[in-house]
Amino acid sequence: MASPGNIGYMNSLYLNRLSPEARQSLIDRLHSMQSGNCFICERPIDLKLHANSFDIDHVEPLKLGGKDGEENFALAHSTCNRSKQATDLRVARVLARFEMIRERCAQDDRGPNLADILRAYGGAKYELMFGIVGHNIRLTLDAMGDPEIQSLPLYTDPLSKLQYFFSVLPIEYLHHDDRINPRNLGGSLAPLVEEFHLGRPQLHAALAWIDRSQGPGLVKVFDGQHKVSAQLLLGVRSLPVRVFIDPDPELLLTTNTRAGTTLRQVAFDRSVQRRLGRSLFTDRLERYRLEKGLPDDDESMSERDLVNFFRGESREVKRYAVDAVRAAITHNSLNKLTPYIEFGGRSTEKPLSYSTVEKTFFSFFIYTDVLDTPLNYRADEGLNPRQLEIDQVVRLMNFVAEIILVDQFDTELGTARLENKVQKNEDIPEPHLRAFRMCKEEVLYSWLIYIRQIVQGHFTYSGQPFDQNRSFQYKFPEQLWRQLHSYLVHLRDFPLWVNRDLSSTVFGGKQSSEFWRIIFESGKTPEGQQVLSGSINLMTMIEDADSV
Ligand SMILES: [Zn+2]
Numbered sequence: 001m002a003s004p005g006n007i008g009y010m011n012s013l014y015l016n017r018l019s020p021e022a023r024q025s026l027i028d029r030l031h032s033m034q035s036g037n038c039f040i041c042e043r044p045i046d047l048k049l050h051a052n053s054f055d056i057d058h059v060e061p062l063k064l065g066g067k068d069g070e071e072n073f074a075l076a077h078s079t080c081n082r083s084k085q086a087t088d089l090r091v092a093r094v095l096a097r098f099e100m101i102r103e104r105c106a107q108d109d110r111g112p113n114l115a116d117i118l119r120a121y122g123g124a125k126y127e128l129m130f131g132i133v134g135h136n137i138r139l140t141l142d143a144m145g146d147p148e149i150q151s152l153p154l155y156t157d158p159l160s161k162l163q164y165f166f167s168v169l170p171i172e173y174l175h176h177d178d179r180i181n182p183r184n185l186g187g188s189l190a191p192l193v194e195e196f197h198l199g200r201p202q203l204h205a206a207l208a209w210i211d212r213s214q215g216p217g218l219v220k221v222f223d224g225q226h227k228v229s230a231q232l233l234l235g236v237r238s239l240p241v242r243v244f245i246d247p248d249p250e251l252l253l254t255t256n257t258r259a260g261t262t263l264r265q266v267a268f269d270r271s272v273q274r275r276l277g278r279s280l281f282t283d284r285l286e287r288y289r290l291e292k293g294l295p296d297d298d299e300s301m302s303e304r305d306l307v308n309f310f311r312g313e314s315r316e317v318k319r320y321a322v323d324a325v326r327a328a329i330t331h332n333s334l335n336k337l338t339p340y341i342e343f344g345g346r347s348t349e350k351p352l353s354y355s356t357v358e359k360t361f362f363s364f365f366i367y368t369d370v371l372d373t374p375l376n377y378r379a380d381e382g383l384n385p386r387q388l389e390i391d392q393v394v395r396l397m398n399f400v401a402e403i404i405l406v407d408q409f410d411t412e413l414g415t416a417r418l419e420n421k422v423q424k425n426e427d428i429p430e431p432h433l434r435a436f437r438m439c440k441e442e443v444l445y446s447w448l449i450y451i452r453q454i455v456q457g458h459f460t461y462s463g464q465p466f467d468q469n470r471s472f473q474y475k476f477p478e479q480l481w482r483q484l485h486s487y488l489v490h491l492r493d494f495p496l497w498v499n500r501d502l503s504s505t506v507f508g509g510k511q512s513s514e515f516w517r518i519i520f521e522s523g524k525t526p527e528g529q530q531v532l533s534g535s536i537n538l539m540t541m542i543e544d545a546d547s548v
Contacts, residue, residue: 038076040077058089114181128216129216174221182276210246219243221241272343288310299379301375303372405439440510445516446517459471496532521535522535
């Protein structure tokens with residue numbers, strides 16, 4: 001048997017010159033030095049079981065100045081080594097750790113943020129004990145076993161007038177502020193980790209804040225979480241921070257929102273903007289109560305009152321009010337569609353992007369003007385318009401999830417090149433193919449818009465006065481829900497969703513929603529190809545409900 005450990009793909013004069021015995025003994029030495037674990041993923045390498053599936057590789061690549069000698073070799077699983085995200089194995093290991101954190105977060109269907117990294121590395125444990133004396137801040141890191149009192153100069157920022165100090169704080173004292181910075185870390189940490197690893201100076205200092213009124217307080221990092229995370233992953237245990245004292249948190253919230261929108265310094269997901277908008281709406285509401293001397297739970301004001309009160313920013317407040325509705329729908333624990341929505345841009349795992357949800361469900365079913373009724377209007381009767389809107393859009397989304405997606409769409413199979421796979425006769429299960437096709441943005445747009453027509457039809461015939469722009473703010477009777485359910489079941493059962501012959505034509509590439517409107521109205525594509533037995537009939541489709 002050839003000696004174990006793959007080196008064939010790698011250029012090493014040193015290894016090629018070793019006798020089989022010398023190579024085996026090198027492998028044994030490395031294996032014991034690495035405590036038997038893969039250098040990258042840190043899980044065990046079994047020299048027998050993995051005999052043909054581990055690599056010997058340079059830790060620091062030759063082309064980056066690494067030496068071709070024993071001190072620069074390591075063992076790694078071949079799968080880890082060949083899918084590594086950096087050529088330097090030390091960076092690859094750090095990124096593999098980040099990947100593990102990401103996978104743990106994915107089980108909760110979310111992306112990792114600084115709080116997760118801090119937790120994984122033993123940070124975010126303590127409050128900072130501090131006090132202000134004259135132009136100095138005095139603090140102690142007693143919880144770390146260092147009772148010494150540090151005295152640091154206090155500065156005042158000439159523009160914002162905020163007081164702040166600089167310090168290098170142990171990570172045990174740093175916390176992530178996920179309200180002011182609700183973004184995830186995203187997938188782009190690798191280049192930053194690599195730069196830090198190579199010792200290239202960055203804007204290392206993060207921005208944080210602390211609230212003096214509470215005495216000891218949490219140092220909350222609100223800006224710079226990518227750089228802090230990269231340094232944590234590389235094993236840094238103390239980090240430079242600029243800490244603002246007693247800033248108005250609402251000011252920081254606005255600042256961060258503008259960084260992601262107006263200034264476009266960072267790419268904000270739409271969904272993150274919506275969540276920030278919801279927080280800002282809550283803040284405006286609290287400020288309104290404070291300035292009017294109203295109790296904390298007073299809801300007698302309307303959205304319109306708030307817009308009028310904050311005159312200088314009425315456009316923004318109006319948007320915050322609607323953002324609050326959007327965020328309440330997508331971040332609703334009862335929403336079964338949420339797991340199928342990719343919140344961070346495009347994805348090849350999930351069938352819907354957040355942007356698709358905005359262009360379809362939200363643009364069809366959410367009322368985007370402010371309401372003149374009190375926030376708690378008819379809440380006692382369960383008829384509060386905004387609450388009905390949220391609950392009923394969630395219920396509709398649950399129908400869509402249950403009828404089309406749950407146990408049918410397979411995130412392992414995902415969406416990547418799916419029609420290509422169909423054309424190559426790969427084994428794509430019908431429910432998966434159907435879910436994928438029905439959720440394509442232009443297709444979803446075209447069949448979801450008829451829900452509006454069904455709802456309008458119902459209210460029109462009921463004789464109830466009705467504003468079609470806010471239809472989801474009226475309580476739907478169960479009969480209407482049964483009709484919507486039937487519509488979706490009938491629609492799902494159309495044979496075209498699983499017709500593999502349509503893969504390169506109707507489902508090849510992106511069509512317009514106009515293309516699909518013509519199909520639903522005539523049964524044919526604009527080019528005349530018959531794909532449905534005829535025009536769809538909404539009256540028939542809402543009948544004959546199987547049980548809800
Ligand atoms: Zn490994």
